[in-house]
Amino acid sequence: MNTLLNRPAVSASFEVRRATRASRVAVLVLLVIALAVASAPWWAGRDALHDFVQLASYLVFAMMWNLLAGYGGMVSIGQQAFFGVGGYGMLILANYCGVSPFVAVPIAAVVATVVAIPVSLVAFRLEGGYFAIGTWVIAEVFRLTVANVSVLGGGSGTSLTALQDVPRALRESLTLWLALIIVAAAIGLLYVFLRSKAGLALTAMRDNAVAASSQGVDVKRARLFVYLVSACGTALAGGLYFLGNLRISPDAAFSVNWTAFGIFIVLIGGLGTLEGPILGALIFFVLNKFLSDYGTWYLIGLGALAIVVTMFFPQGLWGFVSRRFGLQLFPVGRRVVFRDDGTSARPATDDVTKALNASSAAHRA
Incomplete structure (x- = not known):
């Protein structure tokens, strides 16, 4: 930092930039993709619409787990608790309270956020591995409790009957658009949050x-906030998933496989990045769609892929690409660009950029 401050005035003129050329292109690409998805009911088949809803559920779940573990440092293997609460909350509101299922999804997410408050009082008494195992135990308590409620179908589950009078085409279109809104909101809000002062404090x-x-x-307040946000987003993913499937059961809603899949998506994509879960979700979805019929071999393949990525790409596939080519689609840090003559600009060295970022982070935190 002393070297930076002692540079001659003629070369010390610089500006701090947050956006990159890649991020500007990414915004345009994402807008085009969003428009294409929004118009899918007019050109895509039923299977494609259903596939996007499933992909959206996987992506949002993985992003919430990444927020909790990758940014918050709290490794949980019990996030399926809120996934199930979101699913069952949506079903109860729709089937028994007369609420539209599409409106019930965000309401159920709010309910899950409220439920997460007393749950956090128990979970936060634990640290490290005990916290991870404790969240799994909490999820199992939720599963066993719901499995013993006969009005919800018990262990065999029940169907979403609130949509039986809605035309299939309209139902599928509304579900797709809801999925698109949830994905866009999750990416946008997380991006804004991570660029804020609270995001720096979280890191x-x-x-x-x-x-x-x-x-x-x-620290306590920051952890609680992240835990509640993660619970809310996870519940949104759960409500969306079972809205698309039209049926729910305790074993499906509270299965530990959800967290296992979320961890897989984040690890192969890149822990602690916004781009990582997106890339990981796409890879996982393709593997799940075309290889899941192979049963045990499919699970072995997922495990083998996770091991290979962990060994050779410890920062995930996106982490490797980002470092190799300098790409940042969602930059949350700052770049320093020096201006030598007032018109031309050149990027600062990595050491200078890191020094300014570290100084800014410490000052703002």
Whole structure:
């Protein structure tokens, strides 16, 4: 930092940029994709619409787990608890309370957020591996409780009957558009959050909670906030998934496979990045669609792929691509660009950029 501050005035003129050329192109590409998906009911088949809803559910679940573990440093293997609460909350509101299922999905997410408050009081008494196992136990308690409620179909589950009078084409279109809105909102809100002061505090807390606390970060409050946001997003994914499937059961809603799939998606895509879960969800969805019929061999293949990526690409596939080609589709940091003559600009060295980012993060945290 001393070297940077002591540079001659003629070469010390610089500006701090957050967007990159790749991020600008990514925004345009995402807008085109969103428009194409929104118009899918007029040109795509039923299977394609259903596939997008499933992909959206996987993606949102993985993004929420990534927020919790990749950014918040809280590794949970019990996020399926809120996935199931979102699914069953949507069904109860739709079947028994007369609420439109499409409106019931966000309402159920709010309910799951409220449920997460007392759950956090139990989970946050644990640390590290105990926290991970504790969240799994909590999810199992939810599963066993719901399985013993006969009005909800018990262990065999029940169907979503609130949509039986809605034409199939309209139902599928509304479900697709709801999925698109949830995905866009999840990506956009997380991006804005991670670029904010709270996002910097969260990253600092993940790297070193003690150091972050010494700099004024309220670690307990930040963890609770992230936990509640993750629960809300996970419940949205659960409500959306079972809205598309029209049927729910405790074993399907509270299965630990959901968290296993979420961890797989994040690890192969890239932990602690926004782009990683998107890439990982696409890879997982393709593998799941075309190889799931192979049963045990399919699961072995997923495990083998996860091992290979972990060994040779420890930062995930997107982490490798980002470092190799310098791509950032969702930049949450800052780039320093020096101006030598007032008109031309050149990027600062990585060391200078890292120094300014670290200084800014420490100051804002």
